[in-house]
Amino acid sequence: MARQTDRIDLASSAPGTNRHLLVHCYGKPGSGPKAYLQAALHADEWPGIMAVHHLLPLLDAADAKGLIKGEIVVVPYANPIGMDQRIGDHVPGRYAFDGSGNYNRNWADLVGGAAPRIKGRLIGDAAQDVETVRAAFREVVASQDARSEVAQLRKVLMGLSCDADYVLDLHCDGEATMHIYANDRHRDIATELCLDMDSPVLLIETTAGGGPFDEANSSPWWRLGDELDEAKDLPHACFATTVEFRGRQDVSDDFGAKDAAGLYSFLCRRGVIDDVVKPQRDETFTAFLHETDVMHAPKAGFVSYALEVGTQVKAGDLIATIIDPVAADPAEARTELRARTDGIFFARVDTRLAAPGVTIAKVAGKTPLAHRKEGALLEA
Ligand SMILES: [Zn+2]
Structure with a gap:
Protein backbone atom coordinates (compact mmCIF):
# COMPACT_ATOMS: atom_id res chain seq x y z
CA MET A 1 0.00 0.00 0.00
CA ALA A 2 1.53 3.28 -1.09
CA ARG A 3 2.38 6.00 1.33
CA GLN A 4 -0.46 8.35 2.06
CA THR A 5 0.44 11.97 2.77
CA ASP A 6 -2.17 14.17 4.38
CA ARG A 7 -2.14 17.89 4.99
CA ILE A 8 -3.77 19.03 8.20
CA ASP A 9 -4.61 22.71 8.28
CA LEU A 10 -4.28 24.54 11.57
CA ALA A 11 -6.64 27.34 12.53
CA SER A 12 -5.51 30.63 11.07
CA SER A 13 -3.97 32.64 13.89
CA ALA A 14 -4.24 35.97 12.08
CA PRO A 15 -6.00 37.23 8.99
CA GLY A 16 -4.14 36.16 5.88
CA THR A 17 -2.00 33.47 7.53
CA ASN A 18 -2.30 29.71 7.48
CA ARG A 19 -0.07 26.91 8.71
CA HIS A 20 -0.36 23.19 8.24
CA LEU A 21 1.15 19.89 9.24
CA LEU A 22 2.12 17.06 6.89
CA VAL A 23 1.45 13.51 8.00
CA HIS A 24 2.94 10.54 6.13
CA CYS A 25 1.21 7.21 6.76
CA TYR A 26 2.49 3.76 5.79
CA GLY A 27 0.87 0.38 6.21
CA LYS A 28 -2.58 -0.49 7.35
CA PRO A 29 -4.07 0.43 10.73
CA GLY A 30 -4.49 -2.69 12.85
CA SER A 31 -2.25 -4.88 10.68
CA GLY A 32 0.63 -4.85 13.16
CA PRO A 33 2.43 -2.58 15.61
CA LYS A 34 1.99 1.15 15.09
CA ALA A 35 4.99 3.46 15.24
CA TYR A 36 4.63 7.23 15.47
CA LEU A 37 7.53 9.60 14.84
CA GLN A 38 7.57 13.38 15.01
CA ALA A 39 10.44 15.83 14.64
CA ALA A 40 11.22 19.24 16.08
CA LEU A 41 8.37 19.70 18.53
CA HIS A 42 10.55 22.41 20.11
CA ALA A 43 10.74 24.12 16.69
CA ASP A 44 14.45 25.06 16.91
CA GLU A 45 15.72 21.45 16.99
CA TRP A 46 16.23 20.36 13.39
CA PRO A 47 18.47 17.25 13.36
CA GLY A 48 15.33 15.11 13.69
CA ILE A 49 13.85 16.75 10.61
CA MET A 50 16.99 15.77 8.70
CA ALA A 51 16.71 12.19 10.02
CA VAL A 52 13.11 11.99 8.80
CA HIS A 53 14.15 13.43 5.42
CA HIS A 54 16.50 10.45 5.04
CA LEU A 55 14.09 7.96 6.60
CA LEU A 56 11.23 8.55 4.17
CA PRO A 57 13.02 7.06 1.11
CA LEU A 58 13.92 3.99 3.21
CA LEU A 59 10.28 3.61 4.21
CA ASP A 60 9.13 4.16 0.61
CA ALA A 61 11.50 1.39 -0.54
CA ALA A 62 10.35 -0.97 2.22
CA ASP A 63 6.76 -0.19 1.34
CA ALA A 64 7.37 -0.93 -2.34
CA LYS A 65 8.77 -4.36 -1.37
CA GLY A 66 5.80 -5.08 0.90
CA LEU A 67 7.98 -5.13 4.03
CA ILE A 68 5.89 -2.84 6.21
CA LYS A 69 3.96 -5.13 8.51
CA GLY A 70 2.42 -2.59 10.82
CA GLU A 71 1.59 1.07 10.61
CA ILE A 72 4.06 3.96 10.53
CA VAL A 73 2.96 7.56 10.99
CA VAL A 74 5.58 10.26 10.45
CA VAL A 75 5.18 13.98 11.16
CA PRO A 76 8.32 15.49 9.56
CA TYR A 77 7.97 18.85 11.32
CA ALA A 78 5.78 18.90 14.40
CA ASN A 79 5.70 22.60 15.12
CA PRO A 80 5.18 25.00 12.20
CA ILE A 81 3.96 27.61 14.70
CA GLY A 82 7.25 27.59 16.61
CA MET A 83 9.35 27.57 13.43
CA ASP A 84 7.60 30.78 12.41
CA GLN A 85 8.32 32.51 15.74
CA ARG A 86 11.27 34.64 14.73
CA ILE A 87 13.18 37.40 16.44
CA GLY A 88 15.23 38.94 13.67
CA ASP A 89 16.95 36.00 12.01
CA HIS A 90 16.77 33.86 15.15
CA VAL A 91 14.25 31.08 15.80
CA PRO A 92 14.26 30.74 19.58
CA GLY A 93 11.87 27.78 19.68
CA ARG A 94 10.95 25.91 22.84
CA TYR A 95 8.32 28.32 24.22
CA ALA A 96 5.08 29.41 22.58
CA PHE A 97 4.78 33.12 21.96
CA ASP A 98 1.08 32.91 22.86
CA GLY A 99 2.01 32.42 26.54
CA SER A 100 1.07 28.76 26.71
CA GLY A 101 4.58 27.76 27.76
CA ASN A 102 7.11 25.12 26.77
CA TYR A 103 5.92 23.14 23.76
CA ASN A 104 7.07 19.91 25.38
CA ARG A 105 5.47 20.31 28.79
CA ASN A 106 1.99 20.02 30.22
CA TRP A 107 0.59 17.66 27.61
CA ALA A 108 -2.96 16.63 28.34
CA ASP A 109 -3.37 13.79 30.83
CA LEU A 110 -5.46 11.06 29.20
CA VAL A 111 -6.09 9.14 32.44
CA GLY A 112 -8.93 11.19 33.90
CA GLY A 113 -10.98 11.09 30.72
CA ALA A 114 -10.19 7.48 29.84
CA ALA A 115 -10.92 5.85 33.22
CA PRO A 116 -14.72 6.31 33.16
CA ARG A 117 -14.79 5.26 29.50
CA ILE A 118 -13.15 1.89 30.19
CA LYS A 119 -14.70 1.18 33.60
CA GLY A 120 -16.35 -2.26 33.57
CA ARG A 121 -15.14 -2.98 30.03
CA LEU A 122 -11.79 -4.69 30.58
CA ILE A 123 -12.05 -8.49 30.28
CA GLY A 124 -8.56 -9.65 31.20
CA ASP A 125 -7.56 -10.41 27.62
CA ALA A 126 -4.47 -8.29 27.03
CA ALA A 127 -4.88 -7.75 23.29
CA GLN A 128 -8.54 -6.86 23.51
CA ASP A 129 -8.10 -4.67 26.58
CA VAL A 130 -5.33 -2.74 24.83
CA GLU A 131 -7.71 -2.02 21.96
CA THR A 132 -10.44 -0.92 24.40
CA VAL A 133 -8.04 1.48 26.11
CA ARG A 134 -6.73 2.85 22.82
CA ALA A 135 -10.25 3.53 21.63
CA ALA A 136 -10.87 5.41 24.91
CA PHE A 137 -7.70 7.47 24.42
CA ARG A 138 -8.83 8.41 20.91
CA GLU A 139 -12.20 9.50 22.28
CA VAL A 140 -10.59 11.56 25.02
CA VAL A 141 -8.38 13.41 22.56
CA ALA A 142 -11.26 13.90 20.12
CA SER A 143 -13.33 15.47 22.92
CA GLN A 144 -10.63 18.00 23.89
CA ASP A 145 -11.26 21.68 23.44
CA ALA A 146 -8.75 23.27 21.08
CA ARG A 147 -9.50 26.95 21.03
CA SER A 148 -6.10 28.31 20.01
CA GLU A 149 -3.77 27.37 17.19
CA VAL A 150 -1.26 25.91 19.68
CA ALA A 151 -4.00 23.91 21.41
CA GLN A 152 -5.11 22.60 18.04
CA LEU A 153 -1.54 21.60 17.16
CA ARG A 154 -1.32 19.69 20.44
CA LYS A 155 -4.63 17.98 19.83
CA VAL A 156 -3.64 16.87 16.33
CA LEU A 157 -0.26 15.46 17.45
CA MET A 158 -1.74 13.64 20.42
CA GLY A 159 -4.55 12.30 18.27
CA LEU A 160 -1.99 10.77 15.91
CA SER A 161 0.17 9.26 18.67
CA CYS A 162 -2.16 8.19 21.50
CA ASP A 163 -2.89 4.72 20.12
CA ALA A 164 0.66 3.88 19.00
CA ASP A 165 2.84 1.03 20.27
CA TYR A 166 5.96 3.13 19.71
CA VAL A 167 6.22 6.91 20.01
CA LEU A 168 9.54 8.48 19.02
CA ASP A 169 9.75 12.20 19.73
CA LEU A 170 12.84 13.54 17.95
CA HIS A 171 14.58 16.45 19.70
CA CYS A 172 18.12 17.72 20.23
CA ASP A 173 20.15 19.49 22.91
CA GLY A 174 22.44 22.56 22.70
CA GLU A 175 25.71 20.72 22.02
CA ALA A 176 25.60 17.04 22.86
CA THR A 177 26.24 13.43 22.06
CA MET A 178 23.12 11.54 21.12
CA HIS A 179 21.14 10.57 24.23
CA ILE A 180 17.78 8.98 24.72
CA TYR A 181 15.20 9.33 27.49
CA ALA A 182 12.82 6.50 28.38
CA ASN A 183 10.90 5.10 31.31
CA ASP A 184 12.40 2.39 33.50
CA ARG A 185 9.48 0.11 32.61
CA HIS A 186 10.75 0.06 29.02
CA ARG A 187 14.44 -0.10 29.73
CA ASP A 188 15.07 -3.13 27.49
CA ILE A 189 13.42 -1.61 24.43
CA ALA A 190 15.17 1.70 25.10
CA THR A 191 18.54 -0.07 25.30
CA GLU A 192 17.88 -1.68 21.92
CA LEU A 193 16.99 1.72 20.50
CA CYS A 194 20.30 3.12 21.78
CA LEU A 195 22.24 0.31 20.10
CA ASP A 196 20.37 0.79 16.83
CA MET A 197 20.79 4.58 16.94
CA ASP A 198 24.44 4.55 18.13
CA SER A 199 23.44 6.47 21.25
CA PRO A 200 26.19 6.31 23.87
CA VAL A 201 23.87 7.44 26.68
CA LEU A 202 20.47 6.22 27.89
CA LEU A 203 18.71 8.27 30.56
CA ILE A 204 16.12 6.38 32.55
CA GLU A 205 13.29 7.94 34.48
CA THR A 206 10.74 6.39 36.80
CA THR A 207 8.60 9.53 36.60
CA ALA A 208 9.77 12.19 34.17
CA GLY A 209 7.45 14.90 35.48
CA GLY A 210 6.38 18.06 33.74
CA GLY A 211 4.07 16.35 31.25
CA PRO A 212 6.42 15.92 28.26
CA PHE A 213 4.96 14.41 25.09
CA ASP A 214 6.59 11.00 25.51
CA GLU A 215 5.35 10.52 29.07
CA ALA A 216 1.86 11.77 28.15
CA ASN A 217 1.69 8.85 25.70
CA SER A 218 3.33 6.10 27.78
CA SER A 219 2.41 6.73 31.43
CA PRO A 220 -1.40 6.43 31.17
CA TRP A 221 -0.86 2.68 30.70
CA TRP A 222 0.45 2.30 34.24
CA ARG A 223 -1.36 5.24 35.87
CA LEU A 224 -4.83 3.99 34.85
CA GLY A 225 -4.35 1.31 37.50
CA ASP A 226 -4.32 4.05 40.17
CA GLU A 227 -7.85 5.01 39.12
CA LEU A 228 -9.28 1.62 38.29
CA ASP A 229 -8.48 -1.72 39.95
CA GLU A 230 -9.35 -3.55 36.76
CA ALA A 231 -6.63 -1.59 34.89
CA LYS A 232 -3.83 -2.62 37.24
CA ASP A 233 -2.68 -5.47 34.98
CA LEU A 234 -2.78 -3.59 31.71
CA PRO A 235 0.37 -4.07 29.65
CA HIS A 236 2.61 -1.02 29.31
CA ALA A 237 1.52 -0.93 25.71
CA CYS A 238 3.16 2.29 24.56
CA PHE A 239 6.93 2.66 24.47
CA ALA A 240 7.49 6.40 24.20
CA THR A 241 10.87 8.04 24.10
CA THR A 242 12.57 11.36 23.58
CA VAL A 243 15.55 10.99 21.28
CA GLU A 244 18.06 13.83 21.57
CA PHE A 245 19.87 13.99 18.23
CA ARG A 246 23.10 15.57 19.45
CA GLY A 247 23.33 19.38 19.25
CA ARG A 248 21.28 22.06 17.55
CA GLN A 249 23.91 22.64 14.82
CA ASP A 250 24.37 18.94 14.06
CA VAL A 251 22.17 19.12 10.98
CA SER A 252 23.84 17.38 8.04
CA ASP A 253 23.17 14.74 5.43
CA ASP A 254 25.75 12.46 7.06
CA PHE A 255 24.06 12.59 10.45
CA GLY A 256 20.63 12.40 8.83
CA ALA A 257 21.49 9.24 6.88
CA LYS A 258 23.06 7.60 9.93
CA ASP A 259 20.11 8.48 12.14
CA ALA A 260 17.59 7.31 9.54
CA ALA A 261 19.41 3.97 9.38
CA GLY A 262 19.13 3.72 13.17
CA LEU A 263 15.42 4.50 13.19
CA TYR A 264 14.86 2.02 10.36
CA SER A 265 16.74 -0.69 12.24
CA PHE A 266 14.63 -0.10 15.35
CA LEU A 267 11.40 -0.33 13.34
CA CYS A 268 12.66 -3.67 11.96
CA ARG A 269 13.63 -4.87 15.42
CA ARG A 270 10.13 -4.18 16.71
CA GLY A 271 8.41 -5.95 13.83
CA VAL A 272 6.98 -2.84 12.21
CA ILE A 273 9.14 -3.53 9.14
CA ASP A 274 10.19 -7.02 8.03
CA ASP A 275 13.80 -6.23 7.23
CA VAL A 276 17.27 -6.66 8.71
CA VAL A 277 18.16 -5.20 12.12
CA LYS A 278 21.52 -3.40 11.98
CA PRO A 279 22.58 -2.09 15.39
CA GLN A 280 25.30 0.59 15.26
CA ARG A 281 26.94 -0.11 18.64
CA ASP A 282 27.32 -2.86 21.26
CA GLU A 283 26.57 -1.10 24.52
CA THR A 284 25.32 2.12 26.01
CA PHE A 285 25.87 3.95 29.28
CA THR A 286 22.66 3.85 31.29
CA ALA A 287 21.90 6.35 34.07
CA PHE A 288 18.81 7.27 36.03
CA LEU A 289 17.89 10.95 35.99
ZN1 LIG B 1 13.48 19.54 22.65
Missing part, protein backbone atom coordinates in the same frame (compact mmCIF):
# COMPACT_ATOMS: atom_id res chain seq x y z
CA HIS A 290 18.80 11.22 39.68
CA GLU A 291 22.23 9.85 38.80
CA THR A 292 22.69 12.53 36.16
CA ASP A 293 24.43 15.67 37.33
CA VAL A 294 23.13 18.95 35.99
CA MET A 295 25.49 21.87 36.48
CA HIS A 296 24.17 25.42 36.50
CA ALA A 297 25.89 28.76 36.08
CA PRO A 298 26.21 30.27 39.56
CA LYS A 299 26.43 33.79 38.08
CA ALA A 300 26.33 35.60 34.78
CA GLY A 301 29.41 35.31 32.64
CA PHE A 302 31.12 33.85 29.63
CA VAL A 303 31.55 30.10 29.44
CA SER A 304 34.83 28.42 28.57
CA TYR A 305 34.54 24.65 28.33
CA ALA A 306 37.52 22.52 29.31
CA LEU A 307 36.14 19.36 27.68
CA GLU A 308 34.27 18.24 24.61
CA VAL A 309 30.95 16.43 24.95
CA GLY A 310 31.28 12.66 25.02
CA THR A 311 34.28 12.78 27.36
CA GLN A 312 34.49 10.30 30.25
CA VAL A 313 35.05 12.26 33.47
CA LYS A 314 35.88 11.65 37.12
CA ALA A 315 34.34 13.60 39.98
CA GLY A 316 36.44 16.73 40.41
CA ASP A 317 37.38 17.09 36.75
CA LEU A 318 37.08 20.64 35.44
CA ILE A 319 34.13 20.91 33.03
CA ALA A 320 33.85 24.65 32.45
CA THR A 321 34.87 28.04 33.77
CA ILE A 322 32.46 30.95 34.06
CA ILE A 323 34.23 34.24 33.46
CA ASP A 324 32.67 37.40 34.88
CA PRO A 325 33.94 40.42 32.94
CA VAL A 326 32.52 42.72 35.60
CA ALA A 327 35.16 41.60 38.13
CA ALA A 328 37.74 44.38 38.53
CA ASP A 329 40.51 41.84 39.08
CA PRO A 330 40.65 39.21 36.31
CA ALA A 331 42.06 36.78 38.86
CA GLU A 332 38.74 36.92 40.69
CA ALA A 333 36.65 36.71 37.55
CA ARG A 334 36.87 32.96 37.11
CA THR A 335 34.48 30.40 38.67
CA GLU A 336 35.25 26.76 38.01
CA LEU A 337 32.56 24.12 37.56
CA ARG A 338 33.76 20.60 38.32
CA ALA A 339 32.08 17.24 37.79
CA ARG A 340 30.34 15.91 40.88
CA THR A 341 30.18 12.34 39.65
CA ASP A 342 32.14 9.86 37.57
CA GLY A 343 30.50 9.34 34.19
CA ILE A 344 30.03 10.81 30.73
CA PHE A 345 29.86 14.55 30.06
CA PHE A 346 27.21 14.36 27.35
CA ALA A 347 25.59 17.79 26.91
CA ARG A 348 26.43 21.46 27.19
CA VAL A 349 24.82 24.75 26.32
CA ASP A 350 25.29 26.26 22.85
CA THR A 351 25.65 29.88 23.91
CA ARG A 352 28.81 31.17 25.52
CA LEU A 353 27.14 33.91 27.56
CA ALA A 354 25.40 32.33 30.51
CA ALA A 355 22.73 33.83 32.72
CA PRO A 356 22.67 32.72 36.36
CA GLY A 357 20.89 29.38 36.74
CA VAL A 358 21.36 28.33 33.12
CA THR A 359 22.27 24.69 32.60
CA ILE A 360 25.96 24.53 31.69
CA ALA A 361 26.63 20.80 31.60
CA LYS A 362 25.05 17.39 32.05
CA VAL A 363 27.02 14.39 33.24
CA ALA A 364 25.47 10.90 33.30
CA GLY A 365 26.78 9.01 36.32
CA LYS A 366 26.37 5.71 38.10
CA THR A 367 25.36 6.72 41.63
CA PRO A 368 22.35 8.63 42.97
CA LEU A 369 23.06 12.31 43.61
CA ALA A 370 21.49 13.89 46.71
CA HIS A 371 21.07 17.29 45.04
CA ARG A 372 19.04 15.90 42.14
CA LYS A 373 15.24 15.92 42.32
CA GLU A 374 13.00 13.12 40.99
CA GLY A 375 10.18 13.96 38.63
CA ALA A 376 11.58 17.22 37.32
CA LEU A 377 13.32 15.94 34.19
CA LEU A 378 16.81 17.44 34.16
CA GLU A 379 15.56 20.89 35.09
CA ALA A 380 16.00 20.84 38.90
